Amino acid sequence: xxxxxxxxxxxxxxxxxxxxxxxxxxxxxxxxxxxxxxxxxxxxxxxxxxxxxxxxxxxxxxxxxxxxxxxxxxxxxxxxxx
Amino acid sequence: xxxxxxxxxxxxxxxxxxxxxxxxxxxxxxxxxxxxxxxxxxxxxxxxxxxxxxxxxxxxxxxxxxxxxxxxxxxxxxxxxxxxxxxxxxxxxxxxxxxxxxxxxxxxxxxxxxxxxxxxxxxxxxxxxxxxxxxxxxxxxxxxxxxxxxxxxxxxxxxxxxxxxxxxxxxxxxxxxxxxxxxxxxxxxxxxxxxxxxxxxxxxxxxxxxxxxxxxxxxxxxxxxxxxxxxxxxxxxxxxxxxxxxxxxxxxxxxxxxxxxxxxxxxxxxxxxxxxxxxxxxxxxxxxxxxxxxxxxxxxxxxxxxxxxxxxxxxxxxxxxxxxxxxxxxxxxxxxxxxxxxxxxxxxxxxxxxxxxxxxxxxxxxxxxxxxxxxxxxxxxxxxxxxxxxxxxxxxxxxxxxxxxxxxxxxxxxxxxxxxxxxxxxxxxxxxxxxxxxxxxxxxxxxxxxx
Numbered sequence: 001x002x003x004x005x006x007x008x009x010x011x012x013x014x015x016x017x018x019x020x021x022x023x024x025x026x027x028x029x030x031x032x033x034x035x036x037x038x039x040x041x042x043x044x045x046x047x048x049x050x051x052x053x054x055x056x057x058x059x060x061x062x063x064x065x066x067x068x069x070x071x072x073x074x075x076x077x078x079x080x081x082x
Numbered sequence: 083x084x085x086x087x088x089x090x091x092x093x094x095x096x097x098x099x100x101x102x103x104x105x106x107x108x109x110x111x112x113x114x115x116x117x118x119x120x121x122x123x124x125x126x127x128x129x130x131x132x133x134x135x136x137x138x139x140x141x142x143x144x145x146x147x148x149x150x151x152x153x154x155x156x157x158x159x160x161x162x163x164x165x166x167x168x169x170x171x172x173x174x175x176x177x178x179x180x181x182x183x184x185x186x187x188x189x190x191x192x193x194x195x196x197x198x199x200x201x202x203x204x205x206x207x208x209x210x211x212x213x214x215x216x217x218x219x220x221x222x223x224x225x226x227x228x229x230x231x232x233x234x235x236x237x238x239x240x241x242x243x244x245x246x247x248x249x250x251x252x253x254x255x256x257x258x259x260x261x262x263x264x265x266x267x268x269x270x271x272x273x274x275x276x277x278x279x280x281x282x283x284x285x286x287x288x289x290x291x292x293x294x295x296x297x298x299x300x301x302x303x304x305x306x307x308x309x310x311x312x313x314x315x316x317x318x319x320x321x322x323x324x325x326x327x328x329x330x331x332x333x334x335x336x337x338x339x340x341x342x343x344x345x346x347x348x349x350x351x352x353x354x355x356x357x358x359x360x361x362x363x364x365x366x367x368x369x370x371x372x373x374x375x376x377x378x379x380x381x382x383x384x385x386x387x388x389x390x391x392x393x394x395x396x397x398x399x400x401x402x403x404x405x406x407x408x409x410x411x412x413x414x415x416x417x418x419x420x421x422x423x424x425x426x427x428x429x430x431x432x433x434x435x436x437x438x439x440x441x442x443x444x445x446x447x448x449x450x451x452x453x454x455x456x457x458x459x460x461x462x463x464x465x466x467x468x469x470x471x472x473x474x475x476x477x478x479x480x481x482x483x484x485x486x487x488x489x490x491x492x493x494x495x496x497x498x499x500x501x502x503x504x505x506x507x508x509x510x511x512x513x514x515x516x517x518x519x520x521x522x523x524x525x526x527x528x529x530x531x532x533x
Binding site for chain 1: 121123130144146148411413415419494496497
């Protein structure tokens with residue numbers, strides 16, 4: 001665990017005391033860092049991972065768009081300048 | 083400036099070499115990597131550099147499989163070396179090199195391009211051995227003659243207070259950069275030998291006072307090499323040595339606050355060394371010097387202010403990470419966790435700064451090793467396209483830094499999207515720094531005013 005500054009009511013891991021800004025992050029932490037999850041914790045972990053994958057998918061699309069823009073932007077900049 | 087002076091002079095002297103015309107031109111425009119070879123305007127080079135770093139961050143965000151990221155930085159291949167004989171060899175070489183520096187420095191020619199002390203210290207040690215540190219591993223740990231002699235000394239009488247951490251070496255590193263920039267150590271062999279001797283005595287006194295802690299915590303030189311050595315694709319394991327991917331050892335490096343400041347000081351020190359040799363600095367410094375400010379005060383002030391600005395920018399990025407990720411990890415903890423990822427940048431910048439200098443003067447260095455009292459001023463003419471290698475070294479350093487930061491983020495944060503978001507502030511800082519350092523590398527080198 002690394003040093004933390006967390007509000008008192010933050011979702012906190014009952015095993016190691018780490019606090020997380022969202023319940024989803026806590027669920028992900030439990031799944032990655034600890035063994036012997038209960039039925040509920042396992043379900044929360046799967047759901048959080050699903051949501052994480054979904055937002056990653058969106059981010060990747062945006063990243064791809066940004067890369068394409070960068071690529072063609074520079075292609076044109078080089079074509080005009082040199 | 084040092085490299086420009088020394089190489090420029092060597093190039094001038096090497097009139098007998100077939101390609102001396104090119105050598106002279108190259109020596110004169112040593113820092114002049116304005117990419118004119120490719121006819122690309124500087125602003126576009128800088129913009130492209132910044133974009134490459136940003137794009138490598140975007141590309142890294144496609145590697146979100148935890149197992150894959152972990153497998154990359156945990157990959158190792160154990161190798162066995164006859165460590166005891168190699169250690170003895172290294173120590174013997176270190177002592178022999180020290181003897182060459184002292185004898186050749188005092189008794190050899192005064193001309194810096196034909197003096198063994200100047201060639202050994204600046205070309206062999208500060209350019210060459212530092213490159214070995216980040217390309218292969220920290221050899222200085224074994225070679226350092228002060229450490230070899232200190233092994234014969236009894237343990238230290240006192241112990242350093244635990245609270246000071248790595249901070250003494252941060253101050254000492256900044257002091258070293260200051261002395262290197264403002265003093266004629268690069269031109270005056272007698273002064274250089276005196277400095278080497280003084281440093282040796284200081285190290286021995288330090289080792290006698292606090293024991294091995296001197297080299298571990300105070301000595302900035304030992305720490306520079308150790309810190310650079312972490313970038314190398316070779317790491318110590320429980321049972322010897324292992325090959326790993328470059329930068330992999332940085333992912334699980336545990337740093338203290340002082341270590342973080344040292345990494346920043348290393349980065350800023352190299353930048354400052356390049357900055358004061360740009361025409362832009364000469365233009366900016368002239369009115370201040372004309373107003374009567376002593377040159378040394380100006381350089382010291384800039385050195386300290388720049389360090390504080392770099393440190394503040396990095397700490398600011400660490401604080402911003404708490405919001406972007408989001409995470410409750412303390413800003414200091416985030417700063418300690420990610421600082422090692424800045425080291426490939428420092429290494430890339432050092433390589434850009436010194437590779438052509440090292441290659442250009444390596445024949446002189448070899449000649450100094452064979453004949454310490456009368457080295458030949460030989461110079462290898464580095465082709466013009468080699469300037470591109472410098473730009474690539476800077477970029478490669480930044481791209482490696484992005485990859486390390488990515489692996490650290492995945493190691494630290496439970497959410498994958500959280501890990502990607504945690505890198506926004508640091509990536510922004512890295513993009514800005516790429517632009518600044520590429521600008522410095524692309525400038526023709528000028529003599530720093532007032533010194």
